[in-house]
Amino acid sequence: MKRNDEQPVAFNALNRVTWALRRAELAVSTLKEQRLRPLGMAAAHYTLLISVHSEPGLTGAELARRLNVTPQAVASLVARLEGRGQLERREHPRHRHVQELHVTVAGRKALLAADSVVDDIERQITDGLGPKETAQLRTLLDRVAETVREA
Incomplete structure (x- = not known):
């Protein structure tokens, strides 16, 4: 039996692009959680609300x-947001067993406040990069997503 420190791992495992993407994702997620918490919102709530807002x-x-x-x-997220009055379920017009999700007025207010926080985080990142590097990063991330989807 081998010990864990004897398992073969690439010498550059922590320098991989996938690890850099994960570190960036964790850093942004952590900052979102910290800054949304005073609003009583988690990043997952923001993600769900903005998704439903953009596609009612x-x-x-x-x-x-x-x-x-x-x-x-x-x-679980829907139930929590529905309990807060930020999201509502409506019967689907053609399928009576399917419920559609819609952001309420209270949900739009909460989303607006949360989006301001996320916009500040975005600005912090893009100010640190500058316009040229920001555009390059967006292009590269889009290419990463496309390459992974094609795999």
């Missing part, structure tokens, strides 16, 4: 696929 009428299953989370996770 999404179902829980559609949201789960788009956000790459389980339907149970979406159901």
Whole structure:
């Protein structure tokens, strides 16, 4: 039996692009959580609200696929936001067993406040990079996503 420190790992494992992407994602996620917390909102709530706001009428299953989370996770988030009066379910016009999700007036107010926080984080990042590097980063990240989808 081998000990964990004897497992073969590439010498540059922590220098991989995938690890750099993960570190960046964790740093941004942590900052969002810290700055949204005073608003009583988690980053997951913001993500769900902005998704439904941009595409009213999404179902829980559609949201789960788009956000790459389980339907149970979406159901839990929906229940919490619905309990706060920020989200509402409406019967689908053609499928009576399907419920569409819609942001309420209270949800739009909460989303507006949260989006201001996220916009500040975006500005912090883009100010640190500058316009040219920001454009390059967006292009490169789009290419990464495209390359991974094609794999």
